[in-house]
Every structure is written in structure tokens, then in C-alpha cells.
Amino acid sequence: MFTAAELDAIWLSLLVATVAVVASLPLGIGLGWLLARRHFRGKSLLETLLHLPLVLPPVVTGYLLLVLFGRHGWLGEPLERWLGIRLVFDWKGAALAAAVAAFPLMVRSIRLAFSGVDPRLVQAARTLGASRWNAFRTVTLPLASHGIVAGAVLAFARSLGEFGATIMIAGNIPGVTQTIPLLVYTQLETPGGLKHARGIVVVSIVLAAGALAVGEYLERRGRARLGTIHD
Amino acid sequence: MALSFECQHDYPTGFELRAQFTAPGGVTALVGPSGSGKTTILSILAGLLRPRQGLIRLGDRILCDTQRDVHVKPEQRGIGMVFQDLCLFPHLSVRQNLQYGTRWCDPARLNFDRAQFDRVVQMLQIDELLDRQPHTLSGGQRQRVALGRALLRGPQLLLLDEPLSALDQPLQDRIVTYLERVLAEYPLPTLLVTHRLSQVRRLASQVLCLQGGQIMPATADAEPLHPDSD
Numbered sequence: 001m002f003t004a005a006e007l008d009a010i011w012l013s014l015l016v017a018t019v020a021v022v023a024s025l026p027l028g029i030g031l032g033w034l035l036a037r038r039h040f041r042g043k044s045l046l047e048t049l050l051h052l053p054l055v056l057p058p059v060v061t062g063y064l065l066l067v068l069f070g071r072h073g074w075l076g077e078p079l080e081r082w083l084g085i086r087l088v089f090d091w092k093g094a095a096l097a098a099a100v101a102a103f104p105l106m107v108r109s110i111r112l113a114f115s116g117v118d119p120r121l122v123q124a125a126r127t128l129g130a131s132r133w134n135a136f137r138t139v140t141l142p143l144a145s146h147g148i149v150a151g152a153v154l155a156f157a158r159s160l161g162e163f164g165a166t167i168m169i170a171g172n173i174p175g176v177t178q179t180i181p182l183l184v185y186t187q188l189e190t191p192g193g194l195k196h197a198r199g200i201v202v203v204s205i206v207l208a209a210g211a212l213a214v215g216e217y218l219e220r221r222g223r224a225r226l227g228t229i230h231d
Numbered sequence: 232m233a234l235s236f237e238c239q240h241d242y243p244t245g246f247e248l249r250a251q252f253t254a255p256g257g258v259t260a261l262v263g264p265s266g267s268g269k270t271t272i273l274s275i276l277a278g279l280l281r282p283r284q285g286l287i288r289l290g291d292r293i294l295c296d297t298q299r300d301v302h303v304k305p306e307q308r309g310i311g312m313v314f315q316d317l318c319l320f321p322h323l324s325v326r327q328n329l330q331y332g333t334r335w336c337d338p339a340r341l342n343f344d345r346a347q348f349d350r351v352v353q354m355l356q357i358d359e360l361l362d363r364q365p366h367t368l369s370g371g372q373r374q375r376v377a378l379g380r381a382l383l384r385g386p387q388l389l390l391l392d393e394p395l396s397a398l399d400q401p402l403q404d405r406i407v408t409y410l411e412r413v414l415a416e417y418p419l420p421t422l423l424v425t426h427r428l429s430q431v432r433r434l435a436s437q438v439l440c441l442q443g444g445q446i447m448p449a450t451a452d453a454e455p456l457h458p459d460s461d
Contacts, residue, residue, distance in 0.1 A: 123279050124318035126305035128384050129335035138331075142322045226321045226366070 006200050008175045011181040013207070016091060016166075016179055017159035020099035021152050024106065028155075029148060032110030033140070037119075053165075054104040062168025065097060069169065093170035094177050098159035106155035113147020114140065146222030153215025157208045180204045232256065232387055232420050237273055238285030248272070248282075248438075248444040254437065258414060258421045262428045263441035269424040270315070272441070273390045276422070277312045278305035289388055298440065310420075311386030315393040317377040319365035325376050326361040332384030344383070351379045354412060369403045375409060382417060389421040395430045403430055410434055 002010070034040075053061050069076040069087045079085045083088065087093035117140050125135035141148075163181040170177035172186060180200055187197040237251040237372060247302045248268040249273065252259075263269050274280040276287065278294070281302055287295040294303045311332075319328050329352070333344045355375040365373060381389060394410070395403040411434060425426075425431050428438065440447045 118318070120314060120316070120318050121304070121320060123274075123277075124312070124314055124320075125331070126279065127277050127308075127310060128310045128332035128380065129306045130331075131304075131306055132334075134335065138322060138334075225364075 001178055002199060002203075005174050005178070005183060006203075009178050009180050009200065010203060010207075012091060012094070012175075013160050013179040016098050016162075017156050018095045019092075019095040020102060021106075021156045023095070024099040024103055024155070025148075025152055028103065028106040028110050029141075029152065032107050032148075032151070033114050033136075035107070036111045036114035050107055050123070051104045058101065058162070058164025059168055061100060062097060063166035065100065065165060065169045067095075069093070069096065069196050077227045088169060089171045089173060089177060091170065091177055094162075094166045094179060097165035097169050098162040099155075100159035101162045101165055102155035106151040106156055109151030110144070111150050113144035113151070116147070117143045143226070144227075146219045149222065150215050150219045153211050153218070157211040157215075160204070160207055160211070180207075232290040233288075234259075234276075234388060234420055234422070235286075235288045236272070236276065238272075238282040238287065240271060240275065240280070240282040240285070246444060250441065250444065252439050252446050254422060256418075256420045256430075257436035258423055259262060259437040259439060260428060260431055260435035260436045261424045261439050261441055262423060262426065264426055267441045268444040269361050269426075269441055271444075273312065273392050273422070273424055276388070276390060277310050278303060278308050290318050304423055309385075309387040310390060311381030311384050311388070312390040313374075313377045313392060313394060315396060317373050319325055319373060319377060319380075321365055323365075324361070325357065325363050325365065325368070328365065328376060328379050329357075329361075329383055331380060336385075347383060347385070350416075351382050354416060355379045355409060370398050371405060374398065378409070378413065382413065386419065389419045391421065391423045393424055393426070395425070395427075407431065407434060 003149065031050065035043070066073065066088070068074055069156070070078065071086070071088055073075065076087060079087070086093065087096055121139050121143070122135045125139045126132070130138060159180075161181055162179070163185070166177070166179060167182060172178055172182045174183075174186075178186070180203065183200055184197050186199070187193045190196065233256060234254040236253070239247070239249050241247045246268070247264070248271050250268065250272060256411075261269055261272065271280065275282050275285065275295070282297065284294065284297050285295055286297070287293070289308075291299055292303075294308055295301060298461050320331065323331065329348065333348075336344065352361070355378060357372065357379060360368060360372055360376065365376070368376065378394075395406055396405060409432070414434070423431055423434065428435075
């Protein structure tokens with residue numbers, strides 16, 4: 001039904017999107033909470049920087065990632081020398097590009113979820129003996145969980161579709177860094193490509209729509225449990 | 232256990248609190264109109280708000296002394312608080328809400344906690360509600376659960392913020408009866424904030440009047456000084 005290249009691309013896309021989301025989620029939760037709950041100097045600057053990948057041309061994001069994480073980049077060189085981690089022309093580079101592109105969507109959703117948690121519930125937890133961390137862990141986090149899940153799913157769906165920054169830092173190597181969008185691009189370049197690409201395009205749509213449907217279901221279930229919607 | 236409170240605090244809006252009082256025990260009713268600083272006093276007492284200047288003692292413990300930079304954390308104050316809007320945790324069942332405070336206690340206390348749990352649940356007649364979620368409860372039931380949750384933490388001082396404000400008259404009378412029962416069983420020093428003294432007159436052993444952030448001399452009948460604002 002699918003060619004080996006297509007199966008490789010599907011597998012790689014799922015791997016890249018999963019790693020991108022799992023690796024960036026803790027930072028997303030931390031920043032989402034910080035932006036929702038704290039006022040500090042430089043908050044607007046931080047917000048602008050966080051949202052930049054949403055509006056920058058993806059190839060510019062890719063260029064910046066190359067400058068930072070390229071083999072002679074500011075971070076890329078020490079990463080390779082000290083930890084043996086190479087990002088350029090590697091699926092890990094694709095995961096980094098996907099994480100950066102999807103991060104603003106994730107943080108936005110998580111921030112909204114934290115803003116929706118009544119701070120007096122945290123105060124009530126504190127008067128009942130919970131430390132700051134325990135109150136966060138047992139009250140804030142579970143109450144924001146539906147928004148966190150929604151953010152993670154949105155980021156997953158966005159990661160599946162990442163193209164511009166990925167091709168800049170990871171290239172388009174079949175079986176190594178060729179994700180679904182890159183395969184679609186490659187197939188369209190070949191004669192009769194429109195027809196060839198049909199199968200993988202359908203997979204791409206199904207995966208993205210499926211991710212969004214799962215996210216929507218989990219969010220509704222979470223909210224119904226809290227009594228904010230009844231269905 | 233006596234409470235002594237002496238604090239000053241101001242808000243950017245210009246509101247200034249300058250309050251000093253002692254509560255020797257029993258139920259002290261703190262009466263005043265909306266915006267007089269009642270909830271600010273409770274927040275400072277519970278450790279949720281740092282006063283600009285102040286000294287708070289509960290028995291022989293100093294909870295706050297701004298001169299010596301002492302500010303005991305809310306979780307270490309041993310003060311139970313029932314918030315005006317109750318603040319039951321919506322993601323936890325009634326049972327989990329009631330047990331929330333005992334999660335952070337010394338495990339050696341667990342046997343004591345179990346006995347206490349049964350006693351409080353029976354006294355407040357919430358045994359039928361234990362497996363329900365807070366959003367399925369009525370106003371009076373929620374009030375009793377919030378009271379039980381604060382009691383089960385084993386506080387040395389109980390703060391009640393407008394415990395009757397959201398309830399209709401028959402329910403108010405029933406909650407006052409529950410409060411009487413609880414305070415007979417657990418003779419805790421209690422600070423009860425209200426804007427209508429008539430609701431809680433039969434509970435209070437001392438009445439303090441708060442107006443514009445200051446404690447005014449108590450009158451024989453505090454109510455006329457503070458016409459209901461809502």
C-alpha cells in the first residue's frame with residue numbers, strides 16, 4: 001500500500017513530532033505559568049521572542065537555528081564536542097526545528113489554561129498545609145491539565161507539518177530526515193508527482209485531523225470532569 | 232489561645248488599613264461594610280498577604296513581625312480558613328477535599344486523623360456527599376464541606392470569611408446551627424468576618440467594628456453603624 005520511503009517518512013514524522021513535544025513540554029509549562037502568574041521586567045520582550053517563530057518566515061527560523069546549532073554554531077559546536085550530539089542533517093535537528101516552530105502555540109494554550117485557574121484555590125491549598133510546590137502540583141497543574149493537553153496536541157499537529165526550518169537544518173535525506181512534508185515536496189518535484197503524492201497527503205491530513213480530534217476530546221473530557229461543561 | 236494583631240497595610244488604590252485588636256478566645260465577629268478591610272485582615276492573618284508593617288501573635292507564637300523580618304508561611308501557621316467563595320477544589324471529590332489538609336501532616340497523626348474524619352463528617356452531616364464532586368452540591372452543602380476541610384487540618388485558629396453571605400435565610404439559620412455545634416465540639420478561637428452582625432450575633436463573644444480600615448470602638452449595637460451595603 002505504501003512504499004518504503006513513505007513508511008519511513010510516516011515513522012520519522014511521528015518520531016520527530018513526539019520528541020519535539022515531549023522535550024519542549026516542561027519548558028512550555030514553566031514559561032506558560034510564568035507568563036500567566038508573574039509580572040517581571042522584560043516580560044513583553046520574552047513574549048515577543050516566544051511568538052517570533054509564529055510570524056517569522058520558516059526559512060529564517062531555520063537560518064537562525066543553523067547559526068546557533070550548526071556544526072560551527074554557538075551551541076552546535078560545544079554540543080557535538082562535549083556531548084556528541086549532532087543536529088545538522090539528523091532527525092534530532094528536525095525535532096528541534098519542529099519544537100521551535102510549534103512552541104508558541106503550545107505556550108499560548110498552556111498560559112491560557114494557567115490564567116483560568118483561580119489563584120484563591122492555590123491560597124486555599126496553602127492554608128491547608130501545602131507548600132508552594134505541592135499546591136502547584138496538586139491544584140494548579142491538574143486544573144490546567146486540559147489546556148496543557150490541548151497545547152501539546154496542537155504542538156504535535158504543528159510539528160507534523162513543519163517544513164521550512166526542517167529542510168534548512170536537517171536537510172531532506174530519505175530515511176534519515178525526510179518527514180511527510182519533505183516527502184510530499186520531493187514527490188511533487190518528480191514527473192507525475194501530483195498523483196504519486198496523493199497517498200502520503202491523505203496520511204498527512206488524517207494524522208493532523210486525528211491529533212486535533214484526540215486533543216479536543218481530551219480537553220472536553222477534562223472540562224466535563226470539573227463541571228465547567230456538562231455533556 | 233489569644234490572638235493579638237497589629238498591622239498597617241496600604242494598597243496602590245489609596246486604601247489604608249491600620250488595625251489593632253486582641254481576640255482572647257471564643258468567637259470574635261469582625262463587622263464592617265464592604266471595602267472596610269475585613270478580608271485584608273484575614274489574608275494577613277492567614278499569611279497570604281504581607282503587611283507593610285505589623286506584629287501578629289497567636290498564643291506564644293509570633294506569626295509575623297515585620298521589624299524582625301519574620302513571616303511564617305501560610306502552610307506553617309496552623310490557621311484554618313473558610314473562604315467567602317469556599318474555594319473547594321473542583322477536580323477533587325468531597326472526600327478528597329476533606330482529606331486535602333491531612334495529606335501534608337505527619338504520618339504519625341494518621342490514626343488520629345481517621346477518627347477525626349468520621350467525627351467531623353458526622354457532625355456536619357456530609358457522610359452522604361463524600362463521593363460527589365463539588366459542582367454537584369448545593370450552597371449549604373458546599374459551606375459545610377469547606378468548614379469540615381478547614382477543621383480537619385487541626386487548626387489553632389479558625390477564620391471564617393462571610394460564611395453566610397451567599398445563602399438564603401433558612402439556610403443561614405441552619406449553617407449558624409452547624410457552626411454552634413462545631414464550636415461547642417472544637418472550642419477554637421475563631422475570627423468571623425461579616426457585614427451583617429444580626430446573622431451571627433448569637434455566636435459572637437466579642438464584636439469588633441471595622442470601618443475605613445480602622446477598628447472603631449464597639450457599640451452596644453454595632454449594626455446601625457454599618458448599614459448593609461449589599
